[in-house]
Amino acid sequence: MELTDEKKVSIVAALSLFCLVVVLKGFLHVKLDDIVYIIIVYSGCYWVFGFFSHQ
Numbered sequence: 001m002e003l004t005d006e007k008k009v010s011i012v013a014a015l016s017l018f019c020l021v022v023v024l025k026g027f028l029h030v031k032l033d034d035i036v037y038i039i040i041v042y043s044g045c046y047w048v049f050g051f052f053s054h055q
Contacts, residue, residue, distance in 0.1 A: 017039065021035055021039075024038075
């Protein structure tokens with residue numbers, strides 16, 4: 001099974017998000033509620049950007 005560029009980007013994005021959560025929670029002691037809020041807001045922003053960039 002060969003990975004397409006789209007799948008590679010998705011995997012890298014997921015790993016980056018996981019590493020961000022580990023750093024924020026483990027080293028910087030950010031509350032989990034704040035991390036979830038940040039992830040939701042940024043995911044929404046990137047979704048909107050991706051949606052409008054394909055039109």
